[in-house]
Amino acid sequence: MATALLLLYYHRFKLKILNVILALVLFAGLLIASSRGVVMALFFVASIILFQKIKNKRNAIATFAAMLALFSGVVYFSPLKVRVNEIVENKYFYPEGVHFNSFNLRTAIYNCSFNLAKKAGFFGFSPGDTQNELNTCYKKFNTNAFTLKKYNTHNQYLDYLLAFGFLGVVSILILFGYY
DSSP states (O other), X not given: OHHHHHHHHHSOOSSHHHHHHHHHHHHHHHHHHTOHHHHHHHHHHHHXXXXXXXXXXXXXXXXXXXXXXXXXXXXXXXXXXXXXXXXXXXXXXXXXXXXXXXXXXXXXXXXXXXXXHHHHTTTOSOHHHHHHHHHHHHTTSSBSHHHHSOOOOSSHHHHHHHHHHHHHHHHHHHHXXXX
């Protein structure tokens, strides 16, 4: 949705109302999805785009202040507030006991994914065994969160690396680059 917003900015439709409606729908979808990283990245990229367009320093500072206020308002008055509070109020870097949320679960997931990536080697674990390897790694954390639900790598490229190894990731990147 963030990529679509950026593409909409650079490739607008002739009907201005269509651009506004699409932008509002996409932005609302971003807020409903509550993806912290995507919203922060969109804010960062939009700031860069605006600073490239604005030549006057005073206007640039005023625009940045307005964007920061808008961003703060969106974070405070949307479902993102809960997601941001998970990071701010989190006492545990990794999940522990009954204390787990999306942030510390992901830190554990990425810890296991990167540790297993070192062991995946040239050919990987195979797509069928990747989840078993992850589940085995998750047992080192003192929580039942990983038994309640199965968690994959949460990153498609890490998943390719674990399943297909270095050779598979390079092959997929070459195919993506070619097309």
